[in-house]
Amino acid sequence: MHPLRPTVPSDFRSDPQQLTASGRIPDEERELVGLALEGDSRGFAGLVRLHQRRAYAVARAIVLSHEDAEDAVQDGFLRAYQALDRFDPGQPFGAWLNRIVANAALDLARRKKVRTVEELSDSIASPFRDPAEDAELRARLKAALAELPERSRAVIVLHDVEGFTHAEIGRMLGIPGGTARSDLHHARQRLKQLLENMKE
Amino acid sequence: MDDRNDLRLTDEGDPKLTGMLRDVYAAPRDGAYWDGLETRILSLIAASRMGIVQLQPNWWSVLGRWAAPGLAAAGLLFVAAGMVLSRENAAELQTTYEETTEPPVVDVLPGAVHVVTAPSDGSSQREATFRYVLSH
Numbered sequence: 001m002h003p004l005r006p007t008v009p010s011d012f013r014s015d016p017q018q019l020t021a022s023g024r025i026p027d028e029e030r031e032l033v034g035l036a037l038e039g040d041s042r043g044f045a046g047l048v049r050l051h052q053r054r055a056y057a058v059a060r061a062i063v064l065s066h067e068d069a070e071d072a073v074q075d076g077f078l079r080a081y082q083a084l085d086r087f088d089p090g091q092p093f094g095a096w097l098n099r100i101v102a103n104a105a106l107d108l109a110r111r112k113k114v115r116t117v118e119e120l121s122d123s124i125a126s127p128f129r130d131p132a133e134d135a136e137l138r139a140r141l142k143a144a145l146a147e148l149p150e151r152s153r154a155v156i157v158l159h160d161v162e163g164f165t166h167a168e169i170g171r172m173l174g175i176p177g178g179t180a181r182s183d184l185h186h187a188r189q190r191l192k193q194l195l196e197n198m199k200e
Numbered sequence: 201m202d203d204r205n206d207l208r209l210t211d212e213g214d215p216k217l218t219g220m221l222r223d224v225y226a227a228p229r230d231g232a233y234w235d236g237l238e239t240r241i242l243s244l245i246a247a248s249r250m251g252i253v254q255l256q257p258n259w260w261s262v263l264g265r266w267a268a269p270g271l272a273a274a275g276l277l278f279v280a281a282g283m284v285l286s287r288e289n290a291a292e293l294q295t296t297y298e299e300t301t302e303p304p305v306v307d308v309l310p311g312a313v314h315v316v317t318a319p320s321d322g323s324s325q326r327e328a329t330f331r332y333v334l335s336h
Contacts (some may be wrong), residue, residue, distance in 0.1 A: 048241050052226060052234060060225055070237065077241045078248055078255060141220050161225045162220045188213055195217075 025092050033089050044081055051094050052077075058172060061157030062105035062150055064142070072108050076101030083111045095171055102154070102172045109150045117153070144194035151175075152187035159184050 029050060035043025052073065059072035080087075080100050087096055132141060145153050158164045158172070159180075166184070169176035175183070228234070247253040 044245070045254055046236075048238055052237055052241065056227055057225075058235070060227065066228075070240075073237070074241050074244050075255070078244050078253070079244050082248070084257065137220060138224060141224055145224070151327075156213075157221060157225055160213050161221050190218075191217070192214065 003109055029191060030089070033087070035085070035095050036084060037089060044084070047093060047097075048077055053095055054094060055097060057162045058098045058101050058158065059105040061108045061162060062147055062154040068108055068112065069105070072105035075102060075104040075108070079104065095168070098172045099174070104152075106150055106173075140195060140198045144191055144198060145192050148187060148190060152183055152190065154192065155180055155183045156187045 029047070032043045032046040032050065036047060037043070054075060055073045056069055059076065060066065060069035063069050063072055076097065080097050083100070087093070148156075153174060155169055158169045159166070164172070165177075166181040169180040169184075170177040173180065220228070244253060
């Protein structure tokens with residue numbers, strides 16, 4: 001058994017609805033945060049179990065691949081662990097963690113941006129791609145998403161795929177909720193435009 | 201009115217595009233995957249506690265580290281600029297005060313103009329000037 005393996009029940013999974021409800025901290029989370037702050041490793045392990053799916057979704061919305069999302073999640077959790085003494089237990093842990101994970105993902109996306117865009121553009125231009133229409137559409141969408149700035153991509157995916165509100169997205173990305181909303185509008189338009197251009 | 205409508209941002213995305221996005225961004229559904237990720241995260245944390253893993257500094261932590269010295273430097277610069285401006289203002293005020301309160305200095309130029317008045321004996325101005333030139 002892993003030394004940090006939590007002793008929380010196996011059905012202790014993240015519930016997206018519960019986690020997105022701002023302002024209310026679930027009792028389990030409060031308990032785990034308390035343990036973690038006391039230095040009990042089971043506390044943080046429980047928090048990992050509780051929040052890893054949501055953290056993955058946040059990271060995946062920003063970076064371009066599943067592998068990068070995993071890296072950003074691991075990096076984010078490690079940074080959160082090391083900054084735990086600065087966490088305010090009166091705040092929802094998930095919101096704090098998601099912001100750290102979003103920063104880790106943005107950092108990773110910026111470092112990898114040029115290479116990834118080149119790779120994806122090449123894959124689109126290649127005549128040997130998957131002939132199936134779905135696969136082609138998927139590839140086009142991935143290429144179009146890669147063309148978008150990280151923030152625009154993140155706002156679209158966090159809102160349209162993950163169901164976060166503008167305010168939650170704003171908190172995660174460090175921008176006002178109104179800006180997140182406006183970004184979403186412009187990012188959708190840009191994405192459609194890119195997809196149209198690729199079709200031609 | 202049209203312009204105003206254009207500024208209203210709707211929350212409705214394209215359902216087809218949203219469906220495709222959900223497909224592209226679908227998270228792994230296998231429970232074993234999440235157990236594995238959890239183990240990797242906890243192993244990473246354990247390794248960092250033992251000093252085996254070091255976090256790379258990233259842009260926001262670097263900025264965070266520079267935030268305090270940067271603010272202090274900006275504060276000092278602000279104070280210095282304030283002092284310079286204050287001194288300039290004081291000097292300007294002093295000059296204005298002196299200009300207002302001190303009596304004007306009347307310069308007496310060397311070789312000031314001598315006014316030659318016409319003699320009262322009825323001789324002409326021209327003759328008077330001629331006499332003045334001869335006498336110097």
